[in-house]
Amino acid sequence: xxxxxxAVVDVDDEINDQGNGLEFKTFLPTDSNAPRATSxxxxxxxxxxxxxxYYQTYFDVDTNTxxxxxxxxxxxxxxxxxxxxDGQIDLYGPFWTxxxxxxxxxxxxxxxxxITQYLQSSHASSNLPLLSTAVSVIYFYGLxxxxxxxxxTKWLGVGEWGVVEALGLYxxxxxxxxxxxxxxxxxVGILRWVLVFGGAASSGYFLVQNIYPVLASADxxxxxxxxxxxxxxxxxxxxxxxxxxxxxxxIGPDPIPDPMS
Amino acid sequence: xxxxxxxxxxxxxxxxxDDDLDTLSFSQPNPTAHASGSSSSQPQPQAGPSNPSGVxxxxxxxxxxxxxxxxxxxxxxTRYTGESTLDEPVTKTIMRxxxxxxxxxxxxxxxxxxxxxNQLLRDWDLWGPLVICLTLAxxxxxxxxxxxxxxxxxxxxxxxxxxxxxxTINSKLLGGKVSFFQSLCVxxxxxxxxxxxxxxxLLVHTLFxxxxxxxxxxxxxxxxxxxxxxxxxxxxxxxxxxVYPMCLFFFVFAWMIMIQ
Numbered sequence: 001x002x003x004x005x006x007a008v009v010d011v012d013d014e015i016n017d018q019g020n021g022l023e024f025k026t027f028l029p030t031d032s033n034a035p036r037a038t039s040x041x042x043x044x045x046x047x048x049x050x051x052x053x054y055y056q057t058y059f060d061v062d063t064n065t066x067x068x069x070x071x072x073x074x075x076x077x078x079x080x081x082x083x084x085x086d087g088q089i090d091l092y093g094p095f096w097t098x099x100x101x102x103x104x105x106x107x108x109x110x111x112x113x114x115i116t117q118y119l120q121s122s123h124a125s126s127n128l129p130l131l132s133t134a135v136s137v138i139y140f141y142g143l144x145x146x147x148x149x150x151x152x153t154k155w156l157g158v159g160e161w162g163v164v165e166a167l168g169l170y171x172x173x174x175x176x177x178x179x180x181x182x183x184x185x186x187x188v189g190i191l192r193w194v195l196v197f198g199g200a201a202s203s204g205y206f207l208v209q210n211i212y213p214v215l216a217s218a219d220x221x222x223x224x225x226x227x228x229x230x231x232x233x234x235x236x237x238x239x240x241x242x243x244x245x246x247x248x249x250x251i252g253p254d255p256i257p258d259p260m261s
Numbered sequence: 262x263x264x265x266x267x268x269x270x271x272x273x274x275x276x277x278x279d280d281d282l283d284t285l286s287f288s289q290p291n292p293t294a295h296a297s298g299s300s301s302s303q304p305q306p307q308a309g310p311s312n313p314s315g316v317x318x319x320x321x322x323x324x325x326x327x328x329x330x331x332x333x334x335x336x337x338x339t340r341y342t343g344e345s346t347l348d349e350p351v352t353k354t355i356m357r358x359x360x361x362x363x364x365x366x367x368x369x370x371x372x373x374x375x376x377x378x379n380q381l382l383r384d385w386d387l388w389g390p391l392v393i394c395l396t397l398a399x400x401x402x403x404x405x406x407x408x409x410x411x412x413x414x415x416x417x418x419x420x421x422x423x424x425x426x427x428x429t430i431n432s433k434l435l436g437g438k439v440s441f442f443q444s445l446c447v448x449x450x451x452x453x454x455x456x457x458x459x460x461x462x463l464l465v466h467t468l469f470x471x472x473x474x475x476x477x478x479x480x481x482x483x484x485x486x487x488x489x490x491x492x493x494x495x496x497x498x499x500x501x502x503x504v505y506p507m508c509l510f511f512f513v514f515a516w517m518i519m520i521q
Contacts, residue, residue: 052433059434062498092435096506103509110520131416131513 058091058164066093073172074179076206078213080172081165089164094171098142101178102134108181109134109245133244138174141237146170149211152226158218169210173203177241184246192246200238204231362389369450370485382489385442390449393456394421397514400459404521417514424510425449432503437493444489448510451486454478455514462518472519479515483508 069085070093081089109130146166153161180199184192207230215224346354366389368381398417402410425448429441458478462471486507495503 052430056434056436059431059436061502062496063501064498066502092431092502096509099506099509103513106513107516110516114520129412 055091058089061090061092066090069093069172070097070175073206074176074202076202076209078209080169080206080210085168089168091164091167091171094142094168097171097175097178098138101142101174101181102131102138104178104181105134105138105241105245106131108185112185112187112246130245137237137240137244141233142170142174143167145233149226149230153214153223156218156220156223158215158220158223160217161214169207173206176203176206181241181245193242196238196242196246200234204234207234358388362386362392365389365446366450366453369447369489370453370481372485372488382443382447385440385446387442387446387449390421390425390446390452393449393452394418397421397452397456397459400456400463401514401517401521404459404463404518413517417517420513421449421452424513428506428510431506432490432493432495435495435499435503437490437495437503439490439493447489448486448507451482451489452511452514454481454485455511455518458515459518462521475515475518479511482511486511 069090073080077083146169147163150161150163150166176199180195183195186192208227211230212224212227215226218224361384365381365386394417398414398421401417402414405413425445428448429439429444432439432444433441455475455478458471458475461474465471483504487504490503490507491500493503
């Protein structure tokens with residue numbers, strides 16, 4: 001009985017070894033083709049998801065570094081991680097960029113709707129649900145989607161990037177919406193569309209420039225089609241921001257009538 | 262007739278509370294007890310064991326108020342508060358907790374010159390933060406429209422808990438040396454100015470009063486929590502990174518007060 005059990009375990013181990021060897025071979029050429037600095041240097045602390053010291057390597061930043069990265073992310077260029085982050089991206093910037101964006105969206109949209117209520121002197125309900133909407137939309141798009149994208153690329157066996165880099169790229173790319181949503185306080189309908197889609201174009205171009213090299217490093221050409229999904233979801237996100245948060249109190253022509261009103 | 266009957270017991274109740282406050286004031290329990298406690302009978306058993314020069318009195322006395330003992334590798338610390346708490350009145354027990362909450366509130370919001378007493382915050386509690394959080398949630402939900410009050414209540418509670426945990430983890434990740442629950446305690450106590458602003462805005466509905474008051478209380482909250490977090494030995498270049506999330510955290514509530 002027991003000998004048979006041991007034999008099965010041995011066979012399993014051999015299969016695992018072969019699988020690892022094959023995977024490692026496919027990674028080697030991508031390294032020489034794309035000289036991007038990729039996964040951060042392995043931390044000294046052993047990996048454990050419940051150890052705070054493990055994550056401290058991703059929060060090893062200064063104030064000026066974070067401000068510089070947020071600023072540089074608004075200028076869409078390729079090679080963001082290699083040039084601006086010295087090959088190691090942090091998680092402080094992305095997370096607090098997203099949180100700031102949530103707060104700014106909540107503040108601007110509630111301010112707009114309360115100004116509208118004041119002008120129309122109506123006692124409509126206040127907009128507290130907007131906060132939970134903003135939290136779920138922004139965190140899903142900024143944290144959930146890059147994790148899914150990273151999982152998809154891992155599943156397809158493409159690219160050599162960590163989940164931290166995916167999160168960082170998405171988080172920093174959303175930073176451009178913060179000035180955009182502040183400018184959307186101007187109650188002109190057509191200007192808001194221009195602003196939101198200008199911001200979407202800028203951050204979308206930034207995402208494409210930085211994600212496409214990862215996808216293009218695959219042997220299978222079909223994986224590059226993932227970039228279409230990235231672009232489509234980004235457009236949908238911009239539309240959601242415009243419709244959910246900046247759909248009321250416009251003066252002047254609004255080229256597309258609001259579906260919410 | 263009925264007016265008198267209502268009036269007298271309430272006066273007696275208030276007087277009794279005041280007595281307890283005097284005898285048990287947190288900072289200096291003994292001198293006030295000697296000064297004002299001549300009429301009441303409570304402080305006398307406390308003064309009793311200190312007067313005789315017997316051996317037992319010295320052992321239990323304040324010469325060694327805290328003892329640390331090891332028990333199977335676990336360090337235990339016992340503190341003798343100076344009196345037996347087994348057979349004291351319930352009001353005394355409650356008032357002692359309330360007084361400790363009040364002392365911590367003062368320490369966080371209006372720290373005495375020269376750093377004050379850091380030992381006070383080392384005995385963190387979460388009762389004060391809980392009370393402040395619940396009161397803030399109730400006041401904001403009273404202020405909200407009728408059909409949204411439940412939403413506001415749950416939103417405020419979850420924002421306070423999740424937000425303070427996230428801010429604490431953030432400052433730990435940045436390398437600050439701070440105990441997790443102590444930081445939660447301080448953040449909870451630092452919400453008290455926001456609570457003040459919400460009370461003011463519940464009473465005064467003018468926009469020109471609400472906005473300055475809530476902005477001033479927001480600044481007070483941020484200042485109070487910054488006072489504590491500067492003691493966490495963060496690097497100079499990272500202080501702003503730890504302070505910024507706190508500003509956001511308090512600003513959500515200030516904004517909710519302003520906008521309603």
